[in-house]
Amino acid sequence: xxxxxxxxxxxxxxxxxxxxxxxxxxxxxxxxxxxxxxxxxxxxxxxxxxxxxxxxxxxxxxxxxxxxxxxxxxxxxxxxxxxxxxxxxxxxxxxxxxxxxxxxxxxxxxxxxxxxxxxxxxxxxxxxxxxxxxxxxxxxxxxxxxxxxxxxxxxxxxxxxxxxxxxxxxxxxxxxxxxxxxxxxxxxxxxxxxxxxxxxxxxxxxxxxxxxxxxxxxxxxxxxxxxxxxxxxxxxxxxxxxxxxxxxxxxxxxxxxxxxxxxxxxxxxxxxxxxxxxxxxxxxxxxxxxxxxxxxxxxxxxxxxxxxxxxxxxxxxxxxxxxxxxxxxxxxxxxxxxxxxxxxxxxxxxxxxxxxxxxxxxxxxxxxxxxxxxxxxxxxx
Amino acid sequence: xxxxxxxxxxxxxxxxxxxxxxxxxxxxxxxxxxxxxxxxxxxxxxxxxxxxxxxxxxxxxxxxxxxxxxxxxxxxxxxxxxxxxxxxxxxxxxxxxxxxxxxxxxxxxxxxxxxxxxxxxxxxxxxxxxxxxxxxxxxxxxxxxxxxxxxxxxxxxxxxxxxxxxxxxxxxxxxxxxxxxxxxxxxxxxxxxxxxxxxxxxxxxxxxxxxxxxxxxxxxxxxxxxxxxxxxxxxxxxxxxxxxxxxxxxxxxxxxxxxxxxxxxxxxxxxxxxxxxxxxxxxxxxxxxxxxxxxxxxxxxxxxxxxxxxxxxxxxxxxxxxxxxxxxxxxxxxxxxxxxxxxxxxxxxxxxxxxxxxxxxxxxxxxxxxxxxxxxxxxxx
Numbered sequence: 146x147x148x149x150x151x152x153x154x155x156x157x158x159x160x161x162x163x164x165x166x167x168x169x170x171x172x173x174x175x176x177x178x179x180x181x182x183x184x185x186x187x188x189x190x191x192x193x194x195x196x197x198x199x200x201x202x203x204x205x206x207x208x209x210x211x212x213x214x215x216x217x218x219x220x221x222x223x224x225x226x227x228x229x230x231x232x233x234x235x236x237x238x239x240x241x242x243x244x245x246x247x248x249x250x251x252x253x254x255x256x257x258x259x260x261x262x263x264x265x266x267x268x269x270x271x272x273x274x275x276x277x278x279x280x281x282x283x284x285x286x287x288x289x290x291x292x293x294x295x296x297x298x299x300x301x302x303x304x305x306x307x308x309x310x311x312x313x314x315x316x317x318x319x320x321x322x323x324x325x326x327x328x329x330x331x332x333x334x335x336x337x338x339x340x341x342x343x344x345x346x347x348x349x350x351x352x353x354x355x356x357x358x359x360x361x362x363x364x365x366x367x368x369x370x371x372x373x374x375x376x377x378x379x380x381x382x383x384x385x386x387x388x389x390x391x392x393x394x395x396x397x398x399x400x401x402x403x404x405x406x407x408x409x410x411x412x413x414x415x416x417x418x419x420x421x422x423x424x425x426x427x428x429x430x431x432x433x434x435x436x437x438x439x440x441x442x443x444x445x446x447x448x449x450x451x452x453x454x455x456x457x458x459x460x461x462x463x464x465x466x467x468x469x470x471x472x473x474x475x476x477x478x479x480x481x482x483x484x485x486x487x488x489x490x491x492x493x494x495x496x497x498x499x500x501x502x503x504x505x506x507x508x509x510x511x512x513x514x515x516x517x518x519x520x521x522x523x524x525x526x
Numbered sequence: 527x528x529x530x531x532x533x534x535x536x537x538x539x540x541x542x543x544x545x546x547x548x549x550x551x552x553x554x555x556x557x558x559x560x561x562x563x564x565x566x567x568x569x570x571x572x573x574x575x576x577x578x579x580x581x582x583x584x585x586x587x588x589x590x591x592x593x594x595x596x597x598x599x600x601x602x603x604x605x606x607x608x609x610x611x612x613x614x615x616x617x618x619x620x621x622x623x624x625x626x627x628x629x630x631x632x633x634x635x636x637x638x639x640x641x642x643x644x645x646x647x648x649x650x651x652x653x654x655x656x657x658x659x660x661x662x663x664x665x666x667x668x669x670x671x672x673x674x675x676x677x678x679x680x681x682x683x684x685x686x687x688x689x690x691x692x693x694x695x696x697x698x699x700x701x702x703x704x705x706x707x708x709x710x711x712x713x714x715x716x717x718x719x720x721x722x723x724x725x726x727x728x729x730x731x732x733x734x735x736x737x738x739x740x741x742x743x744x745x746x747x748x749x750x751x752x753x754x755x756x757x758x759x760x761x762x763x764x765x766x767x768x769x770x771x772x773x774x775x776x777x778x779x780x781x782x783x784x785x786x787x788x789x790x791x792x793x794x795x796x797x798x799x800x801x802x803x804x805x806x807x808x809x810x811x812x813x814x815x816x817x818x819x820x821x822x823x824x825x826x827x828x829x830x831x832x833x834x835x836x837x838x839x840x841x842x843x844x845x846x847x848x849x850x851x852x853x854x855x856x857x858x859x860x861x862x863x864x865x866x867x868x869x870x871x872x873x874x875x876x877x878x879x880x881x882x883x884x885x886x887x888x889x890x891x892x893x894x895x896x897x898x899x900x901x902x903x904x905x906x907x
Contacts, residue, residue, distance in 0.1 A: 336772070336789050341758065348730075348751060349729075350731055369729070370726055373725065377719065382713055382714075385715045389714040408721070410714040414722065415725065
């Protein structure tokens with residue numbers, strides 16, 4: 146029995162698809178002769194077209210941000226917490242759009258779709274997209290949907306970076322911008338974690354130089370490991386201690402049970418990794434982590450973040466999460482300070498939580514109340 | 527040309543070996559019918575036998591703590607910084623002993639030595655040692671060397687835990703105890719990092735259930751990945767930013783050079799991982815990380831750390847390193863507080879450094895001065 150009738154849910158949803166047949170040049174110079182985007186919408190676009198909100202997904206996110214599918218009634222979209230009637234992003238008055246990024250693996254043109262030139266999956270030959278490419282392709286989607294300006298562009302983590310990029314690349318298009326658990330660019334440590342994840346995938350013999358699909362295999366061990374590394378960086382040390390402690394999955398520390406000595410946290414991570422490896426494309430994981438590494442909001446301004454954000458005309462909300470050690474609060478403060486220095490309207494808060502980087506996805510009264518209240522200013526009164 | 531004549535060096539050294547033919551029962555109930563320890567000594571044991579200092583190595587350490595080998599004059603022992611004439615652990619007046627732990631891969635009985643029952647390498651069948659086993663085997667070594675009490679037992683990280691275990695298990699044997707960058711037990715996050723490292727090794731097809739030696743292969747990709755994960759946790763985020771920034775190894779971010787887009791930090795980690803994978807045994811890595819996970823100073827006292835340290839009669843030095851996020855300062859403070867609560871003499875300091883967990887191995891004026899000064903109290907006046 147689907148939960149589609151659950152309180153405050155947008156209910157049953159289904160993805161839409163659009164094909165752009167005009168050549169699309171990526172920032173790295175590659176050209177996609179055509180490309181498709183898969184997306185979902187919740188709520189209704191009003192006649193004035195001034196109530197559209199764009200949600201940008203994070204590394205492993207998809208276009209399925211809210212509601213339920215008819216054939217998978219148990220699992221809601223990844224941000225069902227925030228999107229729905231009466232929720233912070235209120236679909237009773239806002240028209241919400243979320244698309245799978247180019248290079249993704251959930252239906253938009255990417256490594257697991259067919260390369261029209263060869264008739265085979267792109268695989269590792271898919272060109273490296275960057276955040277600004279996603280922004281440009283989403284602008285095509287907006288125009289296709291009859292939207293000429295976003296009341297807000299909103300995202301967390303990589304999605305938050307994308308929201309910021311939107312505000313800079315198309316200032317007139319972005320009235321409000323929400324960046325959650327983001328950073329203006331990655332640190333060497335951030336890049337190192339991504340590199341380890343990629344290295345895990347590339348060292349899997351089933352990787353086959355990225356051509357695994359045509360060999361009828363997947364580098365599932367590598368992807369599982371990559372996800373374990375990623376997942377570990379999304380949780381806080383305190384959150385993990387509270388949740389798992391040093392408890393064994395089962396059994397006791399008696400010598401007889403030695404082969405059973407598996408800590409709960411190990412069992413949890415293995416499960417997360419294995420599950421993910423059956424769902425997510427390895428080439429996409431490599432591309433997405435690389436897009437993260439390459440992201441630098443100020444790259445066009447010689448590293449001057451204030452100059453970079455100077456073009457924006459949006460009203461900004463920047464939120465960090467106290468126990469996030471992937472993009473800690475001081476990274477959001479860098480964004481806040483650059484916006485303030487440039488004289489932009491910005492609201493900043495640091496949410497106290499043990500949820501780590503995942504904080505932007507998980508229930509938290511203060512976070513939800515703050516987001517709800519701030520979102521009142523978005524869209525028609 | 528060996529550096530063996532370098533200023534303050536103990537000079538050329540060579541390892542010694544001792545075989546214990548009495549059955550040795552491990553904490554997990556397994557019995558080694560016989561076992562060997564490889565060790566090095568620096569300085570001279572005095573007639574009173576009251577100037578002996580034991581150095582306990584960390585996860586991937588060895589018995590080669592100081593000086594140079596005749597056939598490898600370039601690379602000094604892993605703690606040459608601290609051990610030598612005129613150095614903090616002054617070999618002009620102290621007799622320094624360092625042994626490779628049981629289960630290690632540098633000559634002591636371990637997975638890569640022969641199982642006398644089968645005549646083949648132990649491999650994954652080598653029993654799981656724990657920290658208290660290493661302490662008991664080092665006591666055999668001490669007795670063999672004619673030592674009846676350590677003037678000090680000293681170690682960092684896993685070696686620091688071992689030093690603390692010594693002070694508890696054989697109070698009369700330990701006059702001074704130095705625990706650097708240690709913790710009373712691991713957190714769920716610590717265990718998770720170790721689990722990912724093990725999982726990397728166990729997912730390598732060349733792992734062969736740990737029986738790779740008899741198949742004439744090694745799971746080098748898995749070990750390299752494991753080391754990359756470990757190495758990353760030894761460095762601080764700030765230290766990595768200072769050292770690597772977001773610089774590319776070579777080339778620029780132009781589209782033409784895309785295939786060259788390798789950040790320096792990636793290149794460094796890959797190099798570290800690959801080098802380590804040719805030097806360190808995979809089974810030992812699995813055993814050592816597992817010994818870390820299982821370590822719990824208070825396990826015999828129902829988690830009461832104060833009660834656990836109450837047996838000790840040593841004078842303690844506990845040092846943490848400000849940017850260590852593997853075993854952060856607050857973990858050392860737990861140890862300090864338990865010692866203080868139990869009325870033990872303890873000196874504690876937090877060393878300001880960007881060197882992360884590796885801080886105990888790297889040059890730092892305050893650290894070296896403090897260790898030098900505190901060590902004055904160790905050994906005969």
